[in-house]
Amino acid sequence: MEEAVTRxxxxxxxxxxxxxxxxxxxxxxEQLAHIHHKTVRTIGNWINVYERTxxxxxxxxxxxxxxxxxxxxxxxxxxxxxxxxxxxxxxxxFVRAHQMSISTSSV
Numbered sequence: 001m002e003e004a005v006t007r008x009x010x011x012x013x014x015x016x017x018x019x020x021x022x023x024x025x026x027x028x029x030e031q032l033a034h035i036h037h038k039t040v041r042t043i044g045n046w047i048n049v050y051e052r053t054x055x056x057x058x059x060x061x062x063x064x065x066x067x068x069x070x071x072x073x074x075x076x077x078x079x080x081x082x083x084x085x086x087x088x089x090x091x092x093x094f095v096r097a098h099q100m101s102i103s104t105s106s107v
Contacts, residue, residue, distance in 0.1 A: 009058065010036070010038065010042075010046075012056060012057045012058065014036060015046050015056045015057075016056055017036075018032050018035075018036055018038075018043060018046055019046065019047065019050055019056055021035070022043075022047060029043045029044055029047070067102070067106070071094075071098065074094070074097065074098070075090065075094065075107065078090055078093060078094070087104045087105075087107045088104055090107045091103070091104050091107050094107065
């Protein structure tokens with residue numbers, strides 16, 4: 001269980017507290033790694049990124065959606081009119097209505 005917790009991306013507050021400990025309190029990378037349950041290399045990466053970019057927060061990945069709000073609303077309306085429809089039936093109706101492909105899992 002501990003591995004699942006320690007192998008995820010750190011919250012920005014964790015990175016901030018680590019940088020505060022390094023720059024303001026004078027903790028070493030080894031001490032901070034022990035405190036925050038991270039590797040020394042991870043702590044060093046956080047410090048390098050902060051010195052290089054001046055920020056400690058992760059970059060927000062921009063994603064583009066293939067289906068618009070109107071497409072999603074159409075699917076909601078379809079299921080309101082056909083509450084017992086199977087996913088593949090909704091997919092086929094969507095393809096007929098919009099002339100674009102959609103996977104069954106996206107329905």
